[in-house]
Amino acid sequence: MSSLSGLPRRIIKETEKLLQDPVPGISAVPHEDNARYFNVIIQGPDSSPYEGGTFKLELFLPDDYPMAPPKVRFLTKIFHPNIDRLGRICLDILKDKWSPALQIRTVLLSIQALLSAPNPDDPLNNEAADLWKKDERRAIETAREYIRLYASE
Amino acid sequence: MINKYKLILTLDAMGNSWSNRNATSNQNVPNGTLGPRPPQNAAQRNEINPRMLFYNSEFAWNFGENVFEGLSPYNSNALDIPPPSVVHERTVRNVVRLSKSSLQLVPSTLPKCYVLQFHFDTLVDCGILTYFLAKEFQDDHLLSFSSQCCSQPSIQYFRAGLGQTYRQGEAEALNFSKVAKESLVYRETDEYPVIVEIKCNLSNTGQAGTLGTELSSRSENSTNEEIEGYYIYLSLDKEQISSGTFPLRVIKQKIIVHGVIYELEEIYGIDSGNTATAQGCVSSTCYSEDGTNCAICLSQPRDTALLPCRHMCLCSECAQRLRFQSNSCPICRQSVQSFLQVKGLQSHKNN
The missing domain is CATH 3.30.40.10 (Zinc/RING finger domain, C3HC4 (zinc finger))
Structure with a gap:
C-alpha cells in the first residue's frame, strides 16, 4: 500500500475496518499498488442457488468517492438475472440510489444479498431472467452448473 | 448551570x-x-x-x-x-426539564385508579396540569384543552428546584374500570390520551397567588426568550396494556415563546x-x-x-x-x- 499517503481518511478508515473486522463470507483486500482497487471474494450465501460458489470481484473507488459510488464487477462468470456476461451488476445503490453514507462494506453486503434474491423482473442478463421466469428449477440448475465450471476452488 | x-x-x-x-x-x-x-x-x-x-x-x-x-x-x-x-x-x-423515562401512570389510593407521575427540574416557579383524553384548541397565541371524560384539572404549583416529582391529584385519577386502557393509546386523531401542561410564566396567568412577589423579581432579570408554556403529549404503548406498569411515550411537544407556539422537533x-x-x-x-x-x-x-x-x-x-x-x-x-x-x-x- 505504497500510495496510502494521498488517500482520503475515509478510505483508510474503511480499509482498516474491512481488514480488522471482515464481513462473514466476504473478503476485500486492497491492491498493493493501488489502494483504491480491491480484490473481493464473496462466498455464495447458504440456501441460495449460489451456495458453495466462490466469486471473485473487483471494486474500484473513483476519485470522487464517496460522493460517487464505487465501481464493482464480477470477475467470475455467473448465471444470474441481474449480472451480465461482463460481470456488470444491476443494483440501484451502485447507480442512482447511491448515498455517501453507504460504504464498501454495505455495498458488498448488498451484492451478497442479491445472490440470495435474484430479481428477474429487473433483468440485466435477459437469458438468465427469461429462464428464471419460465422454469426456475432449470435456471437454478444452470446457476449451479456455472459454479461447478467457474466458481469452485 | x-x-x-x-x-x-x-x-x-x-x-x-x-x-x-x-x-x-x-x-x-x-x-x-x-x-x-x-x-x-x-x-x-x-x-x-x-x-x-x-x-x-x-x-x-x-x-x-x-x-x-x-x-x-x-x-x-x-x-x-x-x-x-x-x-x-x-x-x-x-426552563423546565422533564425526565422522559419517569413519565408513567401509577396506582392511586383508590382501586383501579391511576394518576400521572413524573420527575422534573425547573429553573422557575411553575404550575402543572394534566388532561386525560383531551382535544387541543388554538386561539390567538394560546393553547387550550378540553377533556371528553374528565372535569377541568386543577393546577399544582411548584417552586424552582431540581429533582422534583409531580404527582397528579387523587381527585383527578383515571378509573380503568370506567375508561378502557386501550383508549390511552394514541390513534392519530385529534384526541390525545394524556397532555401535560406546564405554565412557566405564572405572572401572565394571574394565578400566581402567593408566589407572586418572588415572580416579579425574577422577571426583571429574565430575558424575553424564555419558554412561557411547555406542552407534552403522551400515549400509552399498545404492548404495555397487558402489563401492570404504564410508562408513557412522548408523541409531541410544543412550547410557547413570546406568544408564539412552536412544535419541538428532535x-x-x-x-x-x-x-x-x-x-x-x-x-x-x-x-x-x-x-x-x-x-x-x-x-x-x-x-x-x-x-x-x-x-x-x-x-x-x-x-x-x-x-x-x-x-x-x-x-x-x-x-x-x-x-x-x-x-x-x-x-x-x-x-
Missing part, C-alpha cells in the same frame, strides 16, 4: 416560501429577540412549513457562546439559484451515537457503526444537521462539499433544503 437548558430556535423554518415571505420582516427584528409571529390562520399555516424548534432528547446541552447557522444548499447544476444564504439562529432558554443522531429516538429511520445503522463521526469522512465529529429531515450526520466540512455535489440526505435521501450547523456541540462532548 443555566446554560444547560437551551434550545435551538430556527427562526425561519427553512421552507423557501416561508423564508421569502418573511425575508424583509426578519431583518427588522433586533438581534436577541424572536422573529415575527407566524400566521395565526390555520389554513395559512398548512401551506408553509411549520416553525420548528430543535432539541436533543435529554436537554442537557451546554452550548456556551454559541452561534447557529443555517446554510441553504447550493446546487451547482442550477446556476440561476442565488448563492446560499447564511442564517444566524438564536437560542431559547428552556434532531436525529445528536446524542453521541444513540439513535434509539430516530424512529422509522431506515439506515440508522449508519450512525451506530461509526459512533459520533460524520457519515461521509468517517473522521470528523458530526455537527451539522440537514433540514427538513433533521438527520445530524455530517461534519461542517463535508456539509460544505455536499452542498455543491448532492441534493439529498445521505441517511434518508430526502432532498435537503438547508443545513443547520450547531457550533459548540463539540466542546460539550469533550467535557
